[in-house]
Every structure is written in C-alpha cells, then in structure tokens.
Amino acid sequence: MIPGISLGMSNEAEKRTWERVAPSSDCGLRLDKFWARELADEGVSRGRVQEWIESGLALVDGEVVTRGKHKLAGRETLRIGDAGVAPSDDAAQAVPGELEVVFEDAHVAVIDKRAGLTTHPAPGEPGPTLVNHLLHRWPDVASDISGMDRQRPGIVHRLDKDTSGLMVVALTEGDRLRLAADFAGRRVRKVYLAVVLGRPAQPAGTIDAPMGRHPSQKTRMAVVARGGREAVSDYRVLWTGPRGLASLVAVRIHTGRTHQIRVHMAHIGHPLLGDSAYGPRENVEWSRRPDRLAGLAPRQMLHAFHLSFRHPATCERVTLWRRPPADFCTLLAALPRECLRVGIVGMPGSGKSALLDSLRRAGQPCFSADEAVAGLYAPGGDGASMLGQRFGGAYLREDGGVDKQALFEAMKESGNLRREVMDLIHPMVRHQVEMFFRSHRDAPVAYAEVPLLIEGGWHKDGSVDLVAGVRCPDAKRTGELRQLRGMDADTLAVFDSWQWPEAEKLAACDLILDNDEGLDRLESEAARLHGLAMDRAGARVGETTAWLDRLWPELAATMDQEAEMDTGLATACADDVGTPDGSWEDGMDEVSEDDA
Template identity: 45%
Template sequence: MPPPDSASQASTLTSVVSQDQGGVRLDQFWMRHAEDQGVARSRIQSWIKNGLALINGSPCLRPGRRLAPGDRLELRAAVPNSGLTPENRELHVLYHDDDLVILNKPADLVVHPAAGLDQGTLVHRLLHHFPELAGKGAGGMDTSRPGIVHRLDKDTTGLLAVALNEPTRLCLASAFAAREVEKVYLALVHGRPRAEGIVDAPIGRHPTLKTRMAVTEKGGKPAHSAYTLLWTAPEDRFSLVQVRIASGRTHQIRVHMRHVGHPLLGDPTYCPASFTSWQDDIPCLNALLRRPMLHAWKLGLPHPRTNQPLSFVLPPPKDMLRVILVGSRTTQRVGLTGMPGCGKSLLLADLAALGLPAWSADKAVAELYLPGRDGWELLRRNFGDRFIPDPEGPVDKRALLNALRETPHLRRELEALIHPLARHHLEDFWQAHRKHRVAAAEVPLLLETGWPSDFDLIVGLACDPDRRRAWLRSDRGWDENLLADMESWQWPEAKKIRACHLVVTNPGTRDELAQKARSLVDVLQWLRQQGVRRILARITALVAPE
C-alpha cells in the first residue's frame, strides 16, 4: 500500500464482506461502512482511485469493482490537512445546532481562502469557533472551505448558512441545487425601477474584462432574478428593492440590476460614472458608499436532519441605513409670506444672518427690470415706451404702478409675463444651494401665484394690522388708497395666515423679531429630524420580519 501523503492524516478501515453483501460495488460498500463518519462517496472514490483500497491484500483502483462474500477489505482514509490556522475573531452567530450554523456576515470579509489569500477569511474564524470543522466529524469535507455551501461577495452583508459536517453539507448542497432554498436580498439601486420585474439573462465572464461578469449571449450560465420595488428616495435618486434569486451566479444581482438600467449604489465595478453625478450634491454621501449596497436579507431552507423549514430575516446593517437617510436629504425649501408691511424682509434678513441662504422675490423682480434684463425686454416688447421712455433707460416704476392700479387686466397681463421669470430665478436659487440643509425665500404673493409646490414649508408672518399700516404710511408714504389697492391684490390676511404651515408673530421690535428667527431655525431643524425619523420608521417597517 502506498504511504500517505506527508500533508495528510491517515486512518485504516478494515472489514470482511458478508454473505448478503456479495455483488456490492466497492465504493458503495465503504460508503455504507463509513456513513456514520460523514464521508462523501466522491471522497471514497478518490481514495480508491489513488490506490488506498485493498481487496485481499492487493490494491484495487476501480470504485465499481463488485465484491464477493469473504473478501477482506482495507481502506486507508487519507484526509488532507488544510493548513489553515484558526483565527480568534468575532463571529455573529444567529442560529446554531449540531449540524448547522446561520451567520451574519459583515462587509469586507471574504468567505473562504483563495489563491493569494490564506488568512483573514470567514473560514479561518469558523475553524476557531467550530473546531469540529477540522476534526474527525468533518470527514470528507473540502478542507480549504469546510462547511461552505454557498457564499456572499466580500462586501455583501447578511445571512450565510454553514454546514458543520459532511452529511449536512451534502444535504444543503442538494437543497441549493434543487432550488429549495429561499434567497432574498435587499439592494439600493440608482433611479426608480418598475414596481416589479424579472431578469432572466445568462451570466458569464465579460468578453474583454476578465475580472468582471456580464450578461452574455453565448457561454453564460442561466441566471434568474426577480425584483420588487419597496421604496424610492426623494427626486427618484435611488430605490430600495428586494431581489429574489433562484440561481446563484457570481455577482448575479449586481450584473442583473445593471442590465436593467439600475446599478447598485457604491458599486465601482458595475455602475458607470454617469449614474453617480447626483451623489456629489449630498454632503458626506460618497464617504459612506464604500461598498455595493447589497444585503442578504432572507434565507429559508429545510433543516438537513429533520427537514423542518427554517426561516431567517436579518434587517440591513447600519451603513446601509445611513446611506438611505443621508441620500434622502433634500434642501428644506422655506417660503416666507404675509401682508404688506408685516416685516417679511426683516425676518428674511435675520434668517440670512443665521446662515440660511436667502432669496427675495421683490429683489429678483427689481433685477429683472434692470435695463437689458429679461423683464425690461418684455416690457419694451409688449408696451413700447409706455413704461420705458428712454430706449436704454430704467423702468418708470411710478408710471407702471399707476397703470396697474387703474387697469386690473393690465396687472394680470404683467403678472403672466413677469412671474414665470421670477419663478425661474427662484429655481436657480434652489439649485445653487442644493447642498444646504435649508434655504428661505420671501414671496409676498406666494399663495396667490400658485407657487406652494415650490416649497416644502410655508411660514406666514402675522403682524398687528394697525401697526403695519402705520409703518407703511410713515416709512413708505402710502396713502389709504394705495394701502387698499395693494391689499386688494392679495388674499385677506386671515385666509393667508390659515393657508401657511407655520405662523410667526412679529412682536414689533427688531431684537424680538431676531429671537423669533432663531426659534424658527430651531423648529425647522426639528422638522427635518422628524422627517428622518419617518423615513427610518418606514424602512424599518418594510424590512421587518413578517
């Protein structure tokens, strides 16, 4: 008999073929004889072919050799040493019995050793926490990846099943092959996919980039994924989807979601740069996207010994939730409105002094009326020299105001010309400050012009009518007729204030109004925090166990 390999442990099994065992194949005989030791038939066949089986003292290299009653048999079971050193590092065990372990695999952890990687894998940790994987009870297992029946990519988190003995491994491998195992993932993908979809496209090596996989017309292996849209972030930036896979090809979900135009967030391999430009507008988001946002969420399988169904659900990790919350941030667009003389401009100035980007409709319109600007050009084109006597001079605002007071339809005509320009100016303001958490715009006719959709929150500034009218008379020189005309162009004060989300009362002094501005900033921050909590509650409800 040949000596065992120096890198192997050896034990010799002996037996005599009984009368009722006559005609049995050699490999079948030893399979039955070693069944209680969990040795795979393929491993026994390998030992036989390597000359480690003897019949009546002579080596036999044929696993299918039929035995005769009375044959004396020997089998030298060669179990290669793995050479793997157990590593005492953290392992998140969710379920454990004599046959099976269910783990929560973290990101940045390779499942098993490979060429050039002989330490720091999940298998090294398993060997420390479950030494039986390297012991006699693990006979027949692949010693480079003991217990591994399926795997997750290095940066994929979530549920992973590990067999603690060879019969369990064979049973689980059979269940995976027969598609009796439920595998459902959570993924964050760019854009907003359809409500649901099926991707049935073969996957193979990329034709030119050999380190990547791709949907291939020829040479690929069948791959089937079914996704369901769960939630979409503001502005359709990205979505949370669940993906159920029947097959288990390398990078399957990453490749399939890219194939349908919705690659995973944080995936440098399969996500083109054209999808990621919006990420630069969200402070801190790129720093969080250190891996493809993929998580093994649900795992259902029959128990290898009892065949009873086991089901596990693991909510997404913190980094995935942080990406959802940070990636959902939008600029809180606050509109200030109120009656003439209520102090809107003063409140806006106080908010600007506290660091909020600020925009004023009155100032925007004044800029539009500057010579050569769009508003000025419209006035010249539609009214000739009626309001611009000098072809290159400024707008005669007094003549314009008098005409608006005298001719109601002219006011409506002018609003139809100027308001779209002012609104475009506002849109540019929001875009310029899209990285800020909050920005404010003062618009006297915000409600009357139908602009509420441009704002997330409308703040009305209330003021004692007698006080604000007295101020307009003394500081702006308005008479009673002008006061009446200007107020008639707006909603009644009571209706205007009722339509606002928040109401700030002007207490009458600059210091007190400045304090109101500080309080408003605090309220705005609290509302943003509530928005974050609502998103978190929504996601938590979506991914919780049923």
C-alpha cells in the same frame, strides 16, 4: 497575511477503508453510485468516490477497478479506500478572529459575517478569512479531519467581501452535501436588504435577467443577451428617503449568481449605494455631495438579513434574521435627516423680506427669490440670456441686463407674455432653491422666501416641509410699507393680481406670522418661527430613530410568515445528498468578488 502565521497546513490524514458485499438487488448498479449511496452518511460525496476509484483505490473481489461506471453483478465483495489528504501548502489554517455566531449545533453554524471579511482564501486575498476563523472555532472542520475542501471547508454559499449578514456553514461533509443540495434545489430562502440610489419606478417586481461575464471587463458580471445563466431576483421597496434620494429595498434571490443583486439592481437603473463596480458614475457623484452623506457609504450597502433553511440532520426549518450593522443603519438614519425646508410667502409688501433679514442676522441659512431673479436679470445672467434669445433685445438694456420696467409694462399689457416669461424664469429660480437646500442639507433648518411658492404648488409636491405665511393688515401693506418701498398703488395692485388672494394663500400655510406692529414684533415672530421649525426638525430625528428600532423586528416577522407560507421550502428530507457530482459550486449563493 498576519506576521508569523502561515495559512497552510500539512498534517497527513488517517486513511479510511470500507468494505461491503453487494446485494443481489444491486445487479446492474454502477460502482460509483453504489459507494456514493453507502458512504453518504459518512459525508463522502460521489465526486470524491469517483476520485478514489480513478486513483485505483476500489477493489471488486480483490481486483482493482478504475472505472466508476463499472456495473455490479451482485454478491461481489467490494472495498474502497480513502487516499487521505496529501500534505499541501495551500490548505487553510486556523487563525484566531472574531465571529458572531447566531446559531450553532453539532451539524451547522450560522454566522453574522461582518463587512470587509472575505469568505475563504483565494489568490490575491492574503487573509485571514472567514474560513480561517471557522477553523479556529471548530478545528474538526479542517480538511484532514472532515474530508472537506482544503481551502473552503464548511462553505456552502458565500457573501461578497463587503456584504454583511447571515451565512450558514456546515460542520461535517455530510451536512455540507445536504445543504448544498438544498441550495441547488432552491429550498433555501435568502432575503437581503440593500440601499439603492433613487426610487424604483415600480414598488415591487421580479428581475429575470440572465447573467454572465462582462464582455469587456472580465472581473465583472453583467446581464447578457446571449450565453448567460438564469438569474432571478424579487425586490420590494420598503422605504424611500426625502425627494427620492435613495431607497431601502428587500431583495430575495432565487438563483445564486456572482454579484446577482448588485448587477440586477444596476440593470434596472438603481445601483447600490457604495458600489463603485456596478454604479461607478452614480457613486462618484454621491461621493462629491456637499454634505455628510458623501462619506456614509464606504462599501456596497448590502446585508443578508433573513435566512431560512432546512436543518441537514433534523429536517426542521431554521429561520433567522439579523439587523444590519452600524454603517448601514447610520446611512439610513442620515437620509431623512436633511434640513427642514421652510418656505416663506405673503402678499407683496407684507414684510417677507424683513422677516428673512431677521433670520439671516440670526445666522440661519436663507434664500430670497427676489435676489435670485435680480441675479438672473443682471448682465450675463441666465435669465437675461434666455429672454434675449426669445424676444431679441426688446427687454434688454445696452449692457445686456433686463430692462425690468419695460418688461413689467409689457407683462401688464399681455397675460400670455407674462405667463411665457414666468415659464422661462420660474424653473431657474426653482433650481436655485433646490441647490440652496441641498447645499445646506446638514443644517437643522433652511429658509426660502418665494412669493409664488403656493401658486407653483411647492407646498404639495414635497419641495418644502413647512410653509410660513406673513400676514400684514391691508392698510399698512398698501400704505406705510408700500411707500417705504417707493412703489405706487397701481403697481402694487398689479402685483397683487398676479398672486392668489391673501385669504387663500394664508389658508394653504402651516403657520401664520403677524406683521401688524413694528420691526420688534416681526423680530419676535422670526424667533417664534425658528423655534417651531427647530422643534419640528428635532421631532423628525426622533421619529427616524424610533422607526429604525421598530423596522427590523417587524420586517423579520413579515418575512418569517412568508417563509412559513412558501410551499417550495416545505419539502420532506431527501435521502440523496448533493448533486450528481457533489461539486461545491452546485449550491452557490451570491459569490464573492474573490471569484470574479
């Protein structure tokens, strides 16, 4: 509550009365239907007519009639009165506040609601709300003037408090009834943008899953097997971030159930980022990420992007869109801005480790598969434990570590054994590499030296973004560098035989680095590699920014075309307004948490 401001209003409305002579053609028509028809242009719903009749405010030839189903004979003199709006402390009141108005005329307004703003006053919601700001901008919407609901004047659909985007509001009761009828009749096209965890298995689909209250958590909704109300959503994956981390999805809802998009996307295994209610476990894990993405989903990432509706007065279609707010765009821009993953390969003894050491001395994040294997083979290491379980103590030392020489000799003798050992150890190394890249996600570039990266197909499956191959003259590699490592020629030849030939390995690389002179030359090649990697990383950031700038208008143009082709929206203006009882809920869009 804003200090010094009451959200109630107590002005008494002027009472109105209407008088008609029933035509003979109306013989047999119900009294409530007669007045609902006659007062439709006045913005009076049939439900309100029924209230007046039951309150004794309807006269037939001077006699009070309190039953709406009273049948007319024709040619009676009929009179009905407006009871006005009784003083009420719970009526919403005007409160100054910022509203971003996208469209406005005498009948309707379309607002780009900001995240964090509740739609209307409700128990437990101190305000101010969107309704309070509407009343300040358009005072005639107030219930004592317009005859609309005290706490929800003008509202025909809602958005969750933490959902941003387009909302249409009615400025008169008649316009509200017509819009509500179109919402109820599914003649309004609503498309939302959501950022969801992971990548849906199907690029597009329809979720037809009835919804109701959660069986044990009454403040939440859920897909239910029995007793649920129809709920239908169409989704389309627009883009997925690197390694399937998260996806941008467009969702069109055909029904307007409470939290429909949030429930449906969680139902197919991809809850919205930032939605702790319907993706609690996933979002706790997200919040614990070791990078800046952890703090970039402070709310459910949902935005009402595109709205197409029939104008209640002119019947012309109004189609609008609004780009997502800053927090939504910041998250999208950050998703592909992970470190550029650079893999380093080369033949045994080619100088890969020396190149990595040079990068490490320059302060770059580096990973060595050889060092990782050494740790796995050490006493207590996962690799030693796995080999011990598989082969007993055949290849273990007394301290529990791996006897590398014994294992090497056995692998030389048996190709099957070598492949089995590789199948046990390589997934462990790969997991460590992935964890290394994740832990350095916020760095521009990170390097991993993995001798069998090409053989493992990492360069094709997206595990790395760029592969640099170290090329060393064979005479130097098998002579000088082999001797520095204390390796005999036969052992080096065995290691060579377990890898692709050098020509094939280097042909699969994006960049070749030469180790044909001394360490100074290798240092300069390391600097060249890092310069090129930084250029590539910078280009990716620019590509992401440009992509987002292009995305919104292109996406809106596509949705405009789809709306034009949607025959379900091309209906002529109907004379009937509202649903049989004219109730406010009949035209509900996705309902806010205030009603949960």
